[in-house]
Amino acid sequence: MKPEKKASNPPSLEPGDYYFNEQGLMVFTEKYHLKRGYCCGSGCKHCPFPKS
Known part of the structure; x- marks a missing residue:
């Protein structure tokens, strides 16, 4: 499920x-x-947010 964007x-x-x-x-x-x-859900290389 993709996170909701702000x-x-x-x-x-x-x-x-x-x-x-x-x-x-x-x-x-x-x-x-x-x-x-927030995490955009695009799999960014340096994303500090937990993977869901």
């Missing part, structure tokens, strides 16, 4: 919230996920 706007990006991998894709860090405050 209706609010995502937090603004700051240094340390993301990096670009070898393929040029933006990868969010644990810092950003914690700031956002």
Whole structure:
């Protein structure tokens, strides 16, 4: 079951919230996920929230 998404706007990006991998894709860090405050259910590499 996919988690319910919040209706609010995502937090603004700051240094340390993301990096670009070898393929040029933006990868969010644990810092950003914690700031956002919930798991989106997409299987993010640095998600600090428990897998359900």
